[in-house]
Amino acid sequence: MPSTLLHGRFLTFNDRPEAIDDTASYRYENDGGIWVEDGLIRQAGTWDAVRAAAPSDAIEIDHRPHLIMPGFVDPHIHFPQMQVIGSYAANLLEWLNTYTFVEEQRFADPDHAARVATHFFDELIRHGTTTAAAYCSVHKASADAFFAEATLRNLRMVAGKVMMDRNAPGPLTDTPQAAYDDTKAVIADWHGTGRNHVAITPRFAITSSPAELELAGALTAEHPELHVQTHLAENHGEIAFTRELYPEAIDYTDVYARSGLLGPKSLLGHCIHLSDREAGVLAESGSVAVFCPTSNLFLGSGLFDNARLAGHGVRTAIATDVGGGTNYSMLRTLDEGYKVLQLQGQRMTPLDAFYRITLGNARALSLAEHIGTLEPGSDADLVVLDASAMPAMAIKAERVETLVEELFLLQTLGDDRAIAEVYVAGEAVKSGL
Numbered sequence: 028m029p030s031t032l033l034h035g036r037f038l039t040f041n042d043r044p045e046a047i048d049d050t051a052s053y054r055y056e057n058d059g060g061i062w063v064e065d066g067l068i069r070q071a072g073t074w075d076a077v078r079a080a081a082p083s084d085a086i087e088i089d090h091r092p093h094l095i096m097p098g099f100v101d102p103h104i105h106f107p108q109m110q111v112i113g114s115y116a117a118n119l120l121e122w123l124n125t126y127t128f129v130e131e132q133r134f135a136d137p138d139h140a141a142r143v144a145t146h147f148f149d150e151l152i153r154h155g156t157t158t159a160a161a162y163c164s165v166h167k168a169s170a171d172a173f174f175a176e177a178t179l180r181n182l183r184m185v186a187g188k189v190m191m192d193r194n195a196p197g198p199l200t201d202t203p204q205a206a207y208d209d210t211k212a213v214i215a216d217w218h219g220t221g222r223n224h225v226a227i228t229p230r231f232a233i234t235s236s237p238a239e240l241e242l243a244g245a246l247t248a249e250h251p252e253l254h255v256q257t258h259l260a261e262n263h264g265e266i267a268f269t270r271e272l273y274p275e276a277i278d279y280t281d282v283y284a285r286s287g288l289l290g291p292k293s294l295l296g297h298c299i300h301l302s303d304r305e306a307g308v309l310a311e312s313g314s315v316a317v318f319c320p321t322s323n324l325f326l327g328s329g330l331f332d333n334a335r336l337a338g339h340g341v342r343t344a345i346a347t348d349v350g351g352g353t354n355y356s357m358l359r360t361l362d363e364g365y366k367v368l369q370l371q372g373q374r375m376t377p378l379d380a381f382y383r384i385t386l387g388n389a390r391a392l393s394l395a396e397h398i399g400t401l402e403p404g405s406d407a408d409l410v411v412l413d414a415s416a417m418p419a420m421a422i423k424a425e426r427v428e429t430l431v432e433e434l435f436l437l438q439t440l441g442d443d444r445a446i447a448e449v450y451v452a453g454e455a456v457k458s459g460l
């Protein structure tokens with residue numbers, strides 16, 4: 028396979044930026060080069076150095092004046108909710124029962140699942156997201172469709188068949204044993220094929236019986252290499268119902284703790300209404316609290332208290348949560364996340380923001396050795412950003428003088444139109460959509 032040389036400005040983080048002037052946390056090259064070979068990054072540095080190191084017959088692609096970064100990572104999204112997004116509801120439980128639990132039933136049909144999978148990955152690519160952690164539906168067919176399409180596109184994806192055996196319509200429920208068996212089958216069929224990662228995916232405490240959560244915990248113990256994903260403390264009605272269903276648990280977090288579902292590969296969507304005790308349990312277990320700002324605002328769920336969780340030492344990530352979330356774009360997600368924190372007197376610097384959607388989320392998924400940076404050996408999953416992509420951005424860009432200002436413009440006004448190109452394992456894929 029011939030080498031490719033990308034020419035342009037680039038930005039990659041090596042650690043979480045502590046402040047807006049923390050220049051040690053990232054590498055920025057104004058005249059940069061990225062040498063890609065066999066789907067991996069061989070070298071990233073100054074154009075002159077990389078040009079000299081790469082084979083002379085390498086194909087050169089000029090992305091100047093755009094900004095190249097590692098592909099964006101979305102650690103919480105629902106694949107079967109493409110036709111749920113933008114559904115009018117008062118709150119989480121109404122939204123689930125009225126729209127989501129109806130729509131997800133369609134994913135028993137493999138043809139429907141396959142069609143939506145095609146659109147789903149088109150949309151991720153269009154928005155610059157090259158890795159996501161996704162919920163499928165309860166049906167194994169939905170996970171098969173998801174991973175078949177991810178494999179075809181050679182994407183690094185995390186996903187799981189949802190486990191749910193109660194408090195949902197009959198066609199959308201499994202049994203504890205069926206959930207266990209189907210998840211085992213999805214693991215056998217897909218984990219480690221291509222760049223696929225299977226996640227153990229009990230939807231949340233309300234839709235899983237104690238027996239099912241116990242088996243989800245058994246799967247987690249049998250497969251410590253797998254991610255676990257679920258939802259936690261999103262909405263007051265949800266929390267009250269969970270307490271009724273699990274009276275023996277100390278609190279909502281304890282429901283998952285006593286089932287063996289917490290740990291460094293556990294992704295917990297929302298985590299808005301947590302006690303100090305619960306935050307302490309998350310920190311101690313190394314679990315990840317996933318901030319989903321557009322979803323939390325759309326469903327009126329509440330404001331993610333990043334400072335408080337960080338104070339407890341909880342690992343965090345930021346995600347779209349489509350279809351409760353209202354946009355596939357990690358840029359739009361940063362914009363809304365910034366505002367959620369502003370409302371609480373908390374700041375997210377533009378450097379921190381772009382760290383979060385690249386290396387930060389890669390670390391949250393324990394995948395930083397593969398994605399999230401431009402380190403040699405990393406997957407060549409990249410986005411090319413255009414901060415003048417539309418007239419409103421272009422006129423503002425005339426006043427942009429620094430990298431930080433450019434990033435803030437991208438997150439405040441940018442969407443899929445600001446994603447000029449996307450590379451998946453070294454292949455340009457957005458331009459072909």
Ligand SMILES: [Zn+2]
Pocket residue numbers: 103104105258296348351
């Ligand atoms: Zn969700």
